[in-house]
Amino acid sequence: METLLSQAEQLPGLLAASRSGLVRNWDPATLTRALSWGRFFRRLHGRLRAQPGLRAALERRLNRAGLLGVSHWRHCPELLALALLENRALPSAARHRFLRGLLAPAGGPREEEEEEPFVHLLARWKAASQLLLLHLPPLAMTEEESDDAGGRDGPVAKTQAQLLLSCLREESHGEGGHDDVSPSATLLAQFPSGPTLYRAVAAALLEPSGEVEARATLLPWLLGDQARLASFCRLLPAPRAASLCRRHPELSSPYLKLLASWGSRLVYDPLCGEWRTGGSEEEGQVPWRELRERVRCLWQDPGPLGSAIRTQLKQLKAQEGDFDVPGLSIWSDLLLDMETSASSAKETKCTPPPPGAEPAEQKQRCNSLTF
Known part of the structure; x- marks a missing residue:
């Protein structure tokens, strides 16, 4: 009885700490111990159901001491978990450990009296x-x-x-x-x-x-x-969008249509020699550099995604007159930019040096390339 009372005296402090700034000093090990205490009190609640006499006596002592009653012990893990989720002071390392525990609770035998794990309740x-x-x-x-x-x-x-x-x-x-x-x-x-x-x-x-x-x-x-x-x-980001289109081809066509829509909103500024967004900050406007990067991430794909963006650029270019003069069609400029970048990338790749080639010879082989 005295042992149970001494343990119950620690519970209010634990719950209060989980809601306070004290958790700033908690590392993953401290967090694990705190959550273990919550599960410990829930197990005690289950075991006391089979001992009504002991539970009644313990309840009287707890009431006199102003401590949480046995009925509250059942929800200790949930109370701790919700307090920690709401506490922004919890350090990132401890938070990651906590969330990993929610996703994959530690294995091991469970008490028969123990109810559904609190991860399912949350x-x-x-x-x-x-x-x-x-x-x-x-x-x-x-x-x-x-x-x-x-x-x-x-x-x-x-x-x-x-x-x-x-x-x-x-x-x-x-x-x-x-x-x-x-x-x-x-x-x-x-x-x-x-x-x-x-x-x-x-x-x-x-x-x-x-x-x-x-x-x-x-x-x-x-x-x-x-x-x-x-x-x-x-x-x-452009690489992430390309990854999603590769993983889920259903996204490819809608994404290409979005790129076409975003590109059609750009206006050529002859004074600066650049494609610019309009004066208003519309949600549907994307800067030239971002559009070019998104197209490049698709263009570099060796599979269907790369073929699709090449076909779309050529079709859009043809629809606007098939011009090859810079500044007349954004699709002509994008297509030229992609083809020039691809050509430059191929030219700058040095061929492997022959066995035994000296460093000076290797350098000469690279410098002899035409740019």
Whole structure:
């Protein structure tokens, strides 16, 4: 009894700390110990159900001491988890450990009395919007988050994608939606559209385990709204957009149409010799350099994507008169830019030196190339 009381005395302090700035000093090991305490009290609650006499005596002592009653112990893991999700002071390393634990709880035997793991409770779709959009730091496509702009996702992006996929799976196996709307589509409708959601969707579409959800929910959700698709593609860096088109060919044609629309809005400035956006800051306007980079990422693809962008540029150029004079057609200028860049890239590749070639000879072989 005294041991239980001494342990119960630590619980209010733990819950208070999880909501305070004290978590700034928590490392992943400290976080793991705190969550273990929460699970410990839930197990105690389950065991005391089989001992009503001990539980009644303990409740009286807890009430006299002004401590949390045994009935509250059942929800300790959830109370801790929600407090930590809402606490912005939690360091990133501890937060990543926490989220990884939500996605893949540690294995091992479970108590028979233990109820459904709290990760499933937190994944319910009405709480998912908070979990996904409010409590995770905004995802930025930076070198810290990804090896390159179109490369592997960093831990935050991967976590957001896996959480979103988990929520979609949860809903697809749950109750039916309203009328002909699937529960997963209803879930996505609960999220305010914006950068965080779009980046999470992009990462989910590139997740190897998310093929089913991509086909059933994410792609129809994107392709079903032109404005949403435009905002989604505009947000993504050029290499990431190209990666998505390679992974999901359904996105290729709509993305090419968007590039054509963005390009048609640019106006040539003869004084500066540049293609510029109009005077107003329209959402549908993309600068020349960004458009060129997006086209280049598709052009460099050796497969169907590269062929598609070449065909589209030639068709657009022909529709505007098939001019080869700079400044008359943005499509002529883009096509010329792509072909010139591709030609230069081939010319600057040095042929492998013959066996035993001296350094001076190797240098001479490279310098002899014509630019």
